[in-house]
Amino acid sequence: MLKVENLNAGYKELHILFDVNAEIKDRTITTVVGPNGSGKSTFLKSIFGLTTIYSGKIQYNGKDITKIPPHDKTKLGIAYLPQTDNIFANLSVEENLKIAGYTVEKEDFEERVELALSMFPELQTKLKRKAGTLSGGERQFLAMAMALIKNAKLMMLDEPTAMLSPKYASTIFEKIQFLRDELKITILLVEQNVLKALEISDYAYMFVSGRVVFGGKAEELVKHEKFEQLCVGYTL
Numbered sequence: 001m002l003k004v005e006n007l008n009a010g011y012k013e014l015h016i017l018f019d020v021n022a023e024i025k026d027r028t029i030t031t032v033v034g035p036n037g038s039g040k041s042t043f044l045k046s047i048f049g050l051t052t053i054y055s056g057k058i059q060y061n062g063k064d065i066t067k068i069p070p071h072d073k074t075k076l077g078i079a080y081l082p083q084t085d086n087i088f089a090n091l092s093v094e095e096n097l098k099i100a101g102y103t104v105e106k107e108d109f110e111e112r113v114e115l116a117l118s119m120f121p122e123l124q125t126k127l128k129r130k131a132g133t134l135s136g137g138e139r140q141f142l143a144m145a146m147a148l149i150k151n152a153k154l155m156m157l158d159e160p161t162a163m164l165s166p167k168y169a170s171t172i173f174e175k176i177q178f179l180r181d182e183l184k185i186t187i188l189l190v191e192q193n194v195l196k197a198l199e200i201s202d203y204a205y206m207f208v209s210g211r212v213v214f215g216g217k218a219e220e221l222v223k224h225e226k227f228e229q230l231c232v233g234y235t236l
């Protein structure tokens with residue numbers, strides 16, 4: 001689904017990612033782990049078109065999307081959910097859902113809202129509430145519901161369980177599995193709850209100082225000699 005080749009990227013002249021190669025397979029969960037500041041978020045942002053790309057290539061279903069702006073990537077079915085600021089806090093939940101559906105045909109929109117609310121029934125009773133008054137977990141649900149309405153096929157989630165209670169975090173992990181298993185959505189995840197994320201993941205990448213030091217099956221990463229040293233502390 002997504003192929004990243006020899007990607008070098010950063011913020012203007014600040015080079016952060018070095019020769020990154022990665023492949024995200026269709027209908028899988030791939031988790032990116034690594035110490036703080038290793039470039040995990042920058043990786044997601046680069047795929048979405050929010051960084052400076054110096055060289056390399058990003059392909060999505062065989063199409064070169066390296067230089068395509070974010071709004072066009074949304075149309076192709078790519079969604080990027082940052083850790084914060086992923087909803088319009090001053091608007092109601094309902095208005096947020098409507099905005100997500102701006103580019104969707106009216107009939108499709110109603111169907112998509114129905115699907116989104118069946119997946120996130122927690123939002124059903126809060127449609128008139130200002131999104132800014134939702135709990136952290138509910139905000140994540142709303143952001144994911146908006147991505148569903150946009151018909152996302154690839155969802156990139158940056159630390160969706162950050163600041164959430166363990167109970168809420170488990171619910172988010174269940175929802176992510178549901179997205180893969182029932183809705184056939186491909187997930188690229190950056191997570192601080194590394195062990196829990198790897199449990200539900202098919203593949204994983206470990207970044208250190210902007211370089212990929214491991215790429216492969218999620219269960220293999222746990223056996224990697226540097227895994228504990230680099231991810232513990234950050235993991236627990």
Ligand SMILES: Nc1ncnc2c1ncn2[C@@H]1O[C@H](COP(=O)(O)OP(=O)(O)OP(=O)(O)O)[C@@H](O)[C@H]1O
Pocket residue numbers: 011014016034035036037038039040041042043
């Ligand atoms: N908008 C930005 N402008 C300039 N530098 C940035 C920007 N965003 C991130 N950086 C820098 O890029 C480097 C990588 O940051 P990034 O957020 O990608 O790491 P991360 O692995 O996701 O870290 P964390 O686990 O702490 O979230 C850091 O040195 C950070 O300070």
